Amino acid sequence: MLPNVSDRFFDFLKEKSLWVRKETLDIHRIAQETRLASSLSCVEILVTLYYGKIINHNPKNTKWEQRDRFIISKGHGSISFYPILADLGYFPKEELGRVCKEGTFLGGIPDCIIPGYETTNGSLGHGLGVACGIALALKRRDRKEKVFVLLGDGELYEGSVWEAVMFAREHMLDNLTAIVDDNKICMLDFCRNILNLEPLEDKFRAFQWDVHTVDGHNVRELHNILLNLRKDERGKPKVLIASTVKGKGVPVLETDPLNHIKNIKPEDIDRVISDLK
C-alpha cells in the first residue's frame, strides 16, 4: 500500500528533526559553549511548530502583525532553533558556521538580535510573564494571533513562573499555550532528586489551566495536539507537558544526569552524527 499524504507529512517532520539534530551537532562542533543536551530534547517540538505549520510567521518580516508570538523561555536550550530559522529564510545558512565567533549575532545563548527570536531569554523564568503581557495586549485589541511559550521543566523552580501561571488564568488568556520541554534533568541532577516537580500536571490543574500531555518526540502526536490547542479558546490558558529525553539522539548524553554541561568533543561529532536515527 502507498503511504497516504498524512504519512508523508509526518515522515517529512521526522526527516527535518533528524536534519536539525545533525545541524545542531555541527554547531556544537564549532561552538562547544552551546548547551547541547537541552537543545536536543526540544527538536521535535520546534520542528512541529514551524515545519508543521502550527505557528504563523513571516521570515521576510519579523514584525509582521499577523505573526504568532513564540517566546523561547528556555533560551539556552534552543540552539536547535538556529538551523530551523536559517532554513526558513530568517538569515543566511552560512551564519550557522559562525556561531559564537567574533562579530556574529548567533551566540551560545540566543538573544533577540537574532531574526526570529521575539525576546531575549538567557535568564530563566521570564518568558511566561512576558508572554502573558503579549497575550493580554492581543486580547484587548481583539487580535487573533496566538502566543506560544517554550519552558524547560527545570525552569519551573523559578517562582516568577508561578506568578505568571496565576495571572494567565485570572485573565483567561486562552490565546496562550505553554509547552514544557519536560526533559527531567537540571544542571546537576534529575529534577526528582533535587525538588520533585511531580505531579506536574496536578500543579497546573490546581491553577485551573487546561492541561495536556504528549510524547515530546512523537511528531504525529505533537502535531495533532498543538493544532487543537491553537484553535481552543475556552477561557483557559493551556499547557502541554511534553515528555522528552534530554540529549535525545546521542546515547552517551541520554543516560547522564550531568548531560546539561557535557560536551561532545569536535573529533567525536562525525561518529555521533552517523549514529543518529
Add this chain to the structure above:
Amino acid sequence: MNVEKKTMRDVFIESVYNRMHGDSNIFFLSADFGSPKLDILREKFRERFINVGIAEQNLINVSTGLALEGYTVYAYAIAPFLTMRAFEQIRINIALHAQLMDVNVNIIGVGAGLSYDVSGPTHHCLEDISIMRTLPNISIFSPSDWAMAEKFVDYSIRVKKPKYIRFDGKPLPRIYENIRDVKLENGFHEIREGDEICLISTGYMTHKALCIADSLSRIGLLIGVIDVFLLKPINEEQFFKLLKKYRSVITIEEAFIEKGGLDSLISGILSKRNSSVRLRRKGFGDSYVFEMGSRDHLHKLNGLDDESIIKDIREMLKS
C-alpha cells in the same frame, strides 16, 4: 511658597487618568499598591488597569509584554520592592530589550529614601538610585515636588523608552512655581543661587536644602541649591558649567553614599573634568537604620539634620 501639600503620586496618577480618556494606548498596572487617585482610575478603566497581586516580578514581565505590543505602560509599586525584588526582570526584560526596540514601561516606585520612616529598614529605600543607574537604557526621574511630577506625565508618554520614576511617599509642598520654565531635558535646576557653596539634592532632600538656604540667607549667607530631578540622562556639560561657579558643593541625600548614587554622579562630573570644585557627600554610611523614629530623628542620627549640614557649610567656608 504655595504651602498646599500633595503627594506626587496622586497628582501624577490624576494626570495619567486624564490622558487615558483620550489615549486608549495606556495601561496602568499595580502590584497591589494604591492611592486615592488610583481608586478613581481603576474604577473607570477596568480593562486597562490591572492589579497583578503582590508580585513585582510579574508586574515587570507583564508590563514588558504589553509594551512590546506597543502600549504605554505604568508599573506601580513600593519603590524598594519594585527595584530590588524585580531588578533582574527590569534588567533583562526592560533595559536589555530597550536597546533594540521600543519598550515604554514607566516603572513607578513610591517611597523613595526614608518616606516610610517608621516602617524600618525593609521599607527604607536607600539603594534604588545607585542600582538603577547601573542599567543602560533606563532614565531615572526623581522629582522634588508634585508640579515636577505632573510635568513629567507628558514626557513619560512621548518618550518611548523605559523610565524609573521615584516618588516620595509623603505629601509635600510645591517648590516650582514656574514649572513651565524648567527644562526637563537638562535634568537639574538651580533653585537658589549662592556665593561659594551649593547644596545638591534630589527628591525630598531638596525641601531640606531650601530650608537651610533660606535660614542662612537671613544671616547674610547665600547658599546655592541645585535640585537634580532627572539623574539619567543628564546634561553633564550644562551641569558642570553651573557647578564650577562654586568653590564647594555638598550633596545631601537619603541614600547610601559612595555607592553610585547622586554623590557619585556629581563626583563623576567633576573628576572627569579635573575640576577643583570641592565635594562633600552627606548621606548614609555602610549600615542599615534599625532605630525607629521620624524622618527628622533618622536624619539626626545620620548627620543629615539642619544643624549638622550647617556645621559642614561653615567648616567648608572656613577652609
